[in-house]
Amino acid sequence: AQRVTQPEKLLSVFKGAPVELKCNYSYSGSPELFWYVQYSRQRLQLLLRHISRESIKGFTADLNKGETSFHLKKPFAQEEDSAMYYCALSTSQGAQKLVFGQGTRLTINP
Amino acid sequence: SQTIHQWPATLVQPVGSPLSLECTVEGTSNPNLYWYRQAAGRGLQLLFYSVGIGQISSEVPQNLSASRPQDRQFILSSKKLLLSDSGFYLCAWSYGSGGSYFGPGTRLTVT
Numbered sequence: 001a002q003r004v005t006q007p008e009k010l011l012s013v014f015k016g017a018p019v020e021l022k023c024n025y026s027y028s029g030s031p032e033l034f035w036y037v038q039y040s041r042q043r044l045q046l047l048l049r050h051i052s053r054e055s056i057k058g059f060t061a062d063l064n065k066g067e068t069s070f071h072l073k074k075p076f077a078q079e080e081d082s083a084m085y086y087c088a089l090s091t092s093q094g095a096q097k098l099v100f101g102q103g104t105r106l107t108i109n110p
Numbered sequence: 111s112q113t114i115h116q117w118p119a120t121l122v123q124p125v126g127s128p129l130s131l132e133c134t135v136e137g138t139s140n141p142n143l144y145w146y147r148q149a150a151g152r153g154l155q156l157l158f159y160s161v162g163i164g165q166i167s168s169e170v171p172q173n174l175s176a177s178r179p180q181d182r183q184f185i186l187s188s189k190k191l192l193l194s195d196s197g198f199y200l201c202a203w204s205y206g207s208g209g210s211y212f213g214p215g216t217r218l219t220v221t
Binding site for chain 2: 032034036043044045046049051086088090094095096097098099100101102103
């Protein structure tokens with residue numbers, strides 16, 4: 001069965017420190033991985049996709065198939081990064097059926 | 111640009127009452143549409159998805175149903191609500207492999 005695990009429910013770091021939000025997945029096929037973010041009083045929004053290999057708002061994520069991980073990283077945290085972050089796995093090439101992790105609440109302390 | 115609307119934003123309903131949540135998408139044609147639910151203390155779970163008008167697939171057995179009467183309209187319904195139906199319901203759309211885009215959500219409390 002497909003599963004996404006985010007081991008940290010809460011993560012707190014100081015402004016300017018590096019951030020790493022962990023995500024591990026379980027899927028026997030070829031996965032599509034995503035990171036979604038929800039800022040306070042805003043809707044859930046796409047942050048980045050592994051197939052794009054892009055950097056959004058300073059965040060990057062690399063798919064490691066050997067370790068079945070898709071950790072989200074940022075070298076220098078900013079206060080506006082405080083939000084809820086969800087890792088998600090798409091198991092279908094047609095309809096994008098997403099399996100979500102439980103989410104990590106990131107708090108950046110000044 | 112594409113936008114997605116959901117209503118109502120909040121809803122309090124007694125056990126046994128019917129439910130109808132509506133979702134509409136603007137600015138795109140023939141999107142894939144989805145209903146997700148987030149129950150208290152749990153992650154987002156896919157309930158239904160649709161790849162076209164009248165085409166509904168259910169991901170989990172439950173007390174709810176979905177319908178797609180028009181290309182950009184997706185409705186979540188129940189004939190008789192249960193306490194366990196309480197949660198945060200999110201509608202989403204996608205097109206191709208570019209990611210899913212979510213509505214603002216409806217918080218449903220069944221009393």
